[in-house]
Amino acid sequence: MTVLVVGSVALDSVETPFGRADDVLGGSATFFAASASLLTPVQVVGVVGSDYPMDRLEPLVKRGVDLAGLEQADGESFRWRGRYRHDLNSAETLETSLGVFSHFRPKIPEQFRSAPFVFLGNIDPRLQLDVLEQMNSPRLVKAAHWIMEHGPRHVIIKKGEHGAFMFSPSTVFYAPAYPLEDVFDPTGAGDAFAGGFIGYLSRTGDLSAPNLKRAVVYGSAMGSFAVERFSIARFLEIGPTDIARRVRDFHRLVSFDQDLLP
Amino acid sequence: MTVLVVGSVALDSVETPFGRADDVLGGSATFFAASASLLTPVQVVGVVGSDYPMDRLEPLVKRGVDLAGLEQADGESFRWRGRYRHDLNSAETLETSLGVFSHFRPKIPEQFRSAPFVFLGNIDPRLQLDVLEQMNSPRLVKAAHWIMEHGPRHVIIKKGEHGAFMFSPSTVFYAPAYPLEDVFDPTGAGDAFAGGFIGYLSRTGDLSAPNLKRAVVYGSAMGSFAVERFSIARFLEIGPTDIARRVRDFHRLVSFDQDLLP
Numbered sequence: 001m002t003v004l005v006v007g008s009v010a011l012d013s014v015e016t017p018f019g020r021a022d023d024v025l026g027g028s029a030t031f032f033a034a035s036a037s038l039l040t041p042v043q044v045v046g047v048v049g050s051d052y053p054m055d056r057l058e059p060l061v062k063r064g065v066d067l068a069g070l071e072q073a074d075g076e077s078f079r080w081r082g083r084y085r086h087d088l089n090s091a092e093t094l095e096t097s098l099g100v101f102s103h104f105r106p107k108i109p110e111q112f113r114s115a116p117f118v119f120l121g122n123i124d125p126r127l128q129l130d131v132l133e134q135m136n137s138p139r140l141v142k143a144a145h146w147i148m149e150h151g152p153r154h155v156i157i158k159k160g161e162h163g164a165f166m167f168s169p170s171t172v173f174y175a176p177a178y179p180l181e182d183v184f185d186p187t188g189a190g191d192a193f194a195g196g197f198i199g200y201l202s203r204t205g206d207l208s209a210p211n212l213k214r215a216v217v218y219g220s221a222m223g224s225f226a227v228e229r230f231s232i233a234r235f236l237e238i239g240p241t242d243i244a245r246r247v248r249d250f251h252r253l254v255s256f257d258q259d260l261l262p
Numbered sequence: 263m264t265v266l267v268v269g270s271v272a273l274d275s276v277e278t279p280f281g282r283a284d285d286v287l288g289g290s291a292t293f294f295a296a297s298a299s300l301l302t303p304v305q306v307v308g309v310v311g312s313d314y315p316m317d318r319l320e321p322l323v324k325r326g327v328d329l330a331g332l333e334q335a336d337g338e339s340f341r342w343r344g345r346y347r348h349d350l351n352s353a354e355t356l357e358t359s360l361g362v363f364s365h366f367r368p369k370i371p372e373q374f375r376s377a378p379f380v381f382l383g384n385i386d387p388r389l390q391l392d393v394l395e396q397m398n399s400p401r402l403v404k405a406a407h408w409i410m411e412h413g414p415r416h417v418i419i420k421k422g423e424h425g426a427f428m429f430s431p432s433t434v435f436y437a438p439a440y441p442l443e444d445v446f447d448p449t450g451a452g453d454a455f456a457g458g459f460i461g462y463l464s465r466t467g468d469l470s471a472p473n474l475k476r477a478v479v480y481g482s483a484m485g486s487f488a489v490e491r492f493s494i495a496r497f498l499e500i501g502p503t504d505i506a507r508r509v510r511d512f513h514r515l516v517s518f519d520q521d522l523l524p
Contacts, residue, residue, distance in 0.1 A: 213518040
């Protein structure tokens with residue numbers, strides 16, 4: 001199945017205790033797409049300025065990311081400049097320049113309107129609703145209405161380096177963050193988590209409880225890759241084997257044999 | 263097998279956002295013993311003042327805690343007064359009065375000197391060494407020397423509400439903190455964790471890698487009980503069924519079926 005992501009496509013300038021990067025690929029939709037496209041086809045809706053280095057998105061296109069919904073508008077691209085100090089949990093924003101993103105009105109291309117999975121990135125909730133109205137999957141719109149009426153069934157609380165909880169009607173599931181020796185740049189980890197989570201659900205088309213748990217683990221795995229390099233660099237290096245290995249590592253990290261007390 | 267604990271036996275006065283308690287049972291050895299005695303026999307070495315309400319320790323004695331090494335000295339008991347604000351992760355110490363604990367020189371009773379497991383609570387490292395010298399288990403003393411020469415083989419890093427890691431020579435294991443809806447008073451959670459961890463190892467006498475993982479989970483389970491009430495109150499209510507249920511809950515919380523990507 002296919003995932004549609006609507007969100008920012010930006011240029012980030014990041015300083016961490018380990019180095020700095022200027023005008024590298026960033027934005028919610030970019031991190032999501034880089035992560036999810038390792039698992040499933042991805043369609044992107046967003047806007048960039050006339051200054052955006054479109055050629056740098058080529059590796060994503062080669063991997064099946066459809067940019068037909070990425071509009072290039074006159075003006076400057078969304079730029080974010082931030083810094084992480086030794087506490088890598090919180091970014092300090094030094095500068096935000098919305099550019100063409102400030103007038104972003106998502107237009108979902110006809111051929112994107114049937115995507116069964118939609119990730120609504122960092123856009124105004126009114127625009128999020130607007131996106132849902134444009135989708136022609138009745139199942140999805142019904143689901144959206146159900147959510148708006150009843151509240152969500154599954155809630156995921158991401159806690160950065162402290163892992164992620166999924167609360168479901170009858171169960172709680174927890175996946176730790178992978179204990180990396182070196183966290184290089186936390187930017188985008190949350191969107192990469194979403195890309196792994198939704199990408200895995202989209203790939204398997206299975207929304208059962210055990211599969212939702214696995215999806216959380218795939219999300220954590222993809223989040224752990226995101227932070228190993230600046231920008232989306234790590235996602236351009238890895239493949240199915242690396243992902244499978246990290247999921248196995250997660251399994252080893254938390255699994256224990258229950259026994260009754262002797 | 264038996265566990266020996268050497269540490270503080272105190273009276274705590276605690277304020278949390280949910281209430282306050284005055285002069286309740288506290289101290290590292292007390293929390294450890296209350297927790298571990300649910301799993302294995304415990305021997306306590308410590309000191310209290312002439313003002314200590316010894317009768318309140320009766321429930322622990324009934325459960326197999328041997329207080330033959332708990333000296334009652336002339337003077338005041340160790341008292342700690344602290345406060346937790348909304349961030350329940352860090353205690354603010356309002357007052358510490360060491361009393362007779364300031365001259366504590368642990369004397370290990372003859373019949374305690376063969377305990378195969380020893381928990382050295384919050385006492386001066388010189389006193390900790392002194393305790394080890396008094397033990398007549400050659401295995402233990404050899405182990406202690408080995409540790410001092412080579413550094414520990416297994417390192418547990420407890421992160422409070424963010425769970426606990428165990429780093430072993432070839433593996434990393436992680437147990438989350440149990441997601442309680444109400445954390446009432448975090449005092450003693452770390453010692454209760456140690457009580458569950460060492461208590462389980464003592465009960466099973468099994469130091470294999472899979473059993474060490476289980477022991478971490480028992481530690482986390484006992485830590486999660488500690489915070490549900492003031493002082494050691496929760497440990498006086500629960501029994502094997504409650505413990506088994508919480509360990510099962512931990513298993514459910516983190517376990518997922520691995521699969522290869524379809």
